[in-house]
Amino acid sequence: MLHTAASLSRLGTESAFEVLARAQKLAATGKDIVNLGIGQPDFRTPEHIVEAAVKALRDGHHGYTPANGIPALRQAVAADTRRRHGVEIDPDCVVIVPGGKVTMFFAIMMFGEAGAEIMYPNPGFPIYESVIRYSGATPVPIPLEEKTGFAFSAEAVLAKITPATRLIVINSPSNPTGGVVPKSELDILVAGLQRHPHVAILSDEIYGQMLYEGRTHTTMLSYPEIRDRLIVLDGWSKTYAMTGWRMGFGIWPKSLVDAATRLAINSHSCVNAAAQYAGLAALTGPQGAVAEMVAAFDARRRVIVSELNQIPGFRCVDPAGAFYAFPNIEGTGLTARAAQDRFLNEAGVATIAGTSFGAFGEGYLRFSYANSTENIREAIRRIRACL
């Protein structure tokens, strides 16, 4: 009998990958599956980005890079932050990592241990709760409710802070709900945090460029009063359709950037060199492809919301950002998990049970609309027939 660490039993998972595996298994038996489960753009990475990686390989960028990323790329992240938000950041506070997830893992492991409390959105990206538990800290959910478009109440968050609270994770626009927290709520949160100087913030802004109907993204970097305790998570996966490249970055407060770099040295050493050159081309090259993808997601968003609202027993609020719809399905009489399994097995449609994103996701299903309009319509047609 192997004697593994007790912490291992506390590690959760991301069900999207399990559903993907089940969908692929069904597809291998000849079943036709429409996959609205996994959250990744269905577009190819723009060609000039791919070319930059090929060129980097041909130019001989085959070795290790600095652990925190190549300097030109960290400078490009700073320039991009200035361009998008008008905010100055020090390129030395940027740590390039293999995917957005890694900043999350580092930040939670830096603050989490037995006796500590970490707050996180629920329903939310499942890895937050998983890593909080793994670290030994107590996860304290921030419930997100349909009636507010799945935006949190800043007062409710502030009311849950205790002397043991070390970190608050926020995510806007959000996975799985598509909810966006209005600036007015962020203002209240930041003002209230002045009374709690011991609390750090991890702001997951990976969907920050995917907003609809004229909305603009408020980065937490725009609040100078919390910059010394703010970690921003962002990356290339969603914005540039680069999920498989494994490219992300964290913007760290000066006091934590050495620890983040040290965690990189202890785990992955550095990110794949050619991928970093691709990331550089993404930030410094034309941005037209990003706008085109967002416009396509917006068109699909309108289709899926309208179609979902016509399924008996379904009710879907307008997602303000990201590429997920999160309908309430209580009217079908099915639990989230039963609906997920039934739609996959009987209708050949992959979706994700809301409970995969935390206990507060019961009664909901996540649909990723990073798929063609035809596939979206077909999926809804099949679900209606199945019900």
Ligand code: PLP
């Ligand atoms: N944060 C959120 C909210 C996400 O939805 C995802 C991916 O689905 C990530 C982070 C991780 O992104 P990456 O694939 O770059 O690790």
